[in-house]
Amino acid sequence: AQSVTQLGSHVSVSEGALVLLRCNYSSSVPPYLFWYVQYPNQGLQLLLKYTTGATLVKGINGFEAEFKKSETSFHLTKPSAHMSDAAEYFCAVRRGGGSNYKLTFGKGTLLTVNP
């Protein structure tokens, strides 16, 4: 079984500051990992994913995440926050390979960006 823990239900940063959203996962097999963003009253948009290969993955809107197997982490970062980054962010895990199809999501982190 897979599970995801997102540390901090609410993160507040100033515009231009570093964004760091934390995600730890539990998986008995090599995972596929995802970060999604959800703007108010909208569905989920994929920011980036890790499946295999390079552990540092780059996504849209300047976000990136690093898969650290030893720490079972997949933290999301962005060097400089923009007002438009204010949204809810979800980390998700899926079993890599095999036939396990479902995404298991964390509870989400609400990012607030202050001017």
Add this chain to the structure above:
Amino acid sequence: ETGVTQSPTHLIKTRGQQVTLRCSSQSGHNTVSWYQQALGQGPQFIFQYYREEENGRGNFPPRFSGLQFPNYSSELNVNALELDDSALYLCASSLGLAGTSYEQYFGPGTRLTVT
């Protein structure tokens, strides 16, 4: 390319009633997954359909059922509605069999309120 669409956008039902939610998958996608997102929570997997057959189910009771049609659009049916069924229902489409790394593309969701 048409994205994932869902209807209706909002719905209000009374406890004990039945509801049908609809999803049109992204062009070319043959797999549809449904998720329930309660307020303040991450999405929870309900079930997935691949080529008109159920391909996996989460921890939801049988009163949650679904269909996928030859054009790969899908319906989610919920019988005997309960107050706890109030949530945002998300549909996601993807291409390929379970076990691939194909991303799931989400629709905007249907907001169901049960009174």
